Amino acid sequence: MPISGRPFLQIPGxxxxxxxxxxxxxQPIIDHRGxxxxxxxxxxxxxxxxxFQTRTGQIVIYPASGTGAWEACLVNAxxxxxxxxxxxxxxxxxxFARTANSLGIEVDRLEVPYGAGVPADQxxxxxxxxxTRQIRAILVVHNETSxxxxxxxxxxxxxxxxxxxxxxxxxxxxxxxxxxxxxxxEWRVDVALTGAQKGLMLPPGxxxxxxxxxxxRASLAAKCPRxxxxxGPVLERNQRGEFPYTPATLLLFGLKESLAILNExxxxxxxxxxxxxxxxxxxxxxxxxxxxxxxxxxEYSNTVTAVVMPDGFDSxxxxxxANQRLDMSLGVGLGQVKGKIFRIGHLGSLNxxxxxxxxxxxxxxxxxxxxxxxxGAGLAAAQHYLLETx
Ligand SMILES: Cc1ncc(COP(=O)(O)O)c(C=O)c1O
Numbered sequence: 015m016p017i018s019g020r021p022f023l024q025i026p027g028x029x030x031x032x033x034x035x036x037x038x039x040x041q042p043i044i045d046h047r048g049x050x051x052x053x054x055x056x057x058x059x060x061x062x063x064x065x066f067q068t069r070t071g072q073i074v075i076y077p078a079s080g081t082g083a084w085e086a087c088l089v090n091a092x093x094x095x096x097x098x099x100x101x102x103x104x105x106x107x108x109x110f111a112r113t114a115n116s117l118g119i120e121v122d123r124l125e126v127p128y129g130a131g132v133p134a135d136q137x138x139x140x141x142x143x144x145x146t147r148q149i150r151a152i153l154v155v156h157n158e159t160s161x162x163x164x165x166x167x168x169x170x171x172x173x174x175x176x177x178x179x180x181x182x183x184x185x186x187x188x189x190x191x192x193x194x195x196x197x198x199x200e201w202r203v204d205v206a207l208t209g210a211q212k213g214l215m216l217p218p219g220x221x222x223x224x225x226x227x228x229x230x231r232a233s234l235a236a237k238c239p240r241x242x243x244x245x246g247p248v249l250e251r252n253q254r255g256e257f258p259y260t261p262a263t264l265l266l267f268g269l270k271e272s273l274a275i276l277n278e279x280x281x282x283x284x285x286x287x288x289x290x291x292x293x294x295x296x297x298x299x300x301x302x303x304x305x306x307x308x309x310x311x312x313e314y315s316n317t318v319t320a321v322v323m324p325d326g327f328d329s330x331x332x333x334x335x336a337n338q339r340l341d342m343s344l345g346v347g348l349g350q351v352k353g354k355i356f357r358i359g360h361l362g363s364l365n366x367x368x369x370x371x372x373x374x375x376x377x378x379x380x381x382x383x384x385x386x387x388x389x390g391a392g393l394a395a396a397q398h399y400l401l402e403t404x
Pocket of ligand 1: 027079080081158160187209218
């Protein structure tokens with residue numbers, strides 16, 4: 015039987031799309047070589063600098079997803095045979111490393127257990143051991159969406175400084191940008207990459223990079239074969255408000271509106287809202303008597319909470335149950351934690367009531383799935399916290 019009302023999308027991206035963005039995209043397509051489009055391009059490129067917190071970085075946009083952004087970053091910055099240090103603490107950092115590997119880049123993996131963040135001291139030790147400076151780049155996922163862990167990019171930068179290592183710092187901010195504080199200039203990041211469908215509240219379909227001067231210089235010597243992903247022609251044509259291919263025109267209309275929404279709320283408040291909704295979620299999880307996959311409180315993600323399923327319960331079966339019972343989607347366990355965790359996404363366009371609706375859905379379906387939770391316990395814990403911090 016069809017369920018009325020909207021499907022409850024509580025996954026860590028794609029996120030809910032605000033009506034304003036939907037309307038902004040519902041426009042007649044325009045000529046992507048005309049003056050109106052050129053003005054749009056300049057406006058969104060400029061606006062994105064604010065979201066990445068950069069003055070000096072260059073923005074590059076492709077019609078692609080986050081996976082495309084990984085490839086764009088790697089093929090422009092590196093050459094086959096180059097060595098990189100990949101910090102692997104979950105499924106997406108594993109895939110980032112694997113992408114590098116498949117491009118002929120030599121990958122040294124710094125393996126960290128799922129649930130932990132990137133340990134800056136271990137990064138420092140690896141970089142100090144690299145006395146002949148073979149490592150050309152350090153790959154980090156700021157927010158590991160598969161485990162609900164946010165690593166300290168500032169900490170990795172400090173580790174690089176202490177080791178006096180000249181490598182490039184390449185950071186995946188797919189599930190952190192526009193939700194968790196990320197400072198491109200201050201942390202001297204060389205490439206930061208993201209997709210449209212998370213904090214930016216857009217449909218999937220844009221890969222967005224911020225690129226430092228140092229990464230631009232590196233790209234002049236980089237030898238990875240590249241055609242579509244070559245950021246050189248994109249940057250050159252962007253100066254004239256154009257792209258070297260047909261761009262995703264309507265998504266760029268949506269992006270302009272997304273930037274307006276984010277700026278109206280103000281980035282600091284966007285970060286505070288995410289932090290508050292995330293803590294409310296964690297309070298609910300604790301009141302259900304369940305455990306987080308994330309190990310350290312100072313690394314809890316403010317965009318996604320990964321919850322460990324109690325022994326004897328399969329999380330894939332639970333997620334299917336919640337979907338069937340309430341038309342609610344939760345994130346599945348990926349990689350090593352398949353069947354063991356479920357993930358509650360709380361990022362993008364989301365307010366207290368919407369979050370509480372999602373938490374009520376989790377609570378009800380845990381109960382009907384047979385997990386021993388007290389109805390109302392998680393919801394009350396979240397409500398108390400939200401009221402205390404209102
Ligand atoms: C941290 C992170 N990096 C990369 C990706 C891959 O992005 P996409 O699915 O848009 O290709 C995801 C997807 O969820 C992600 O969470």
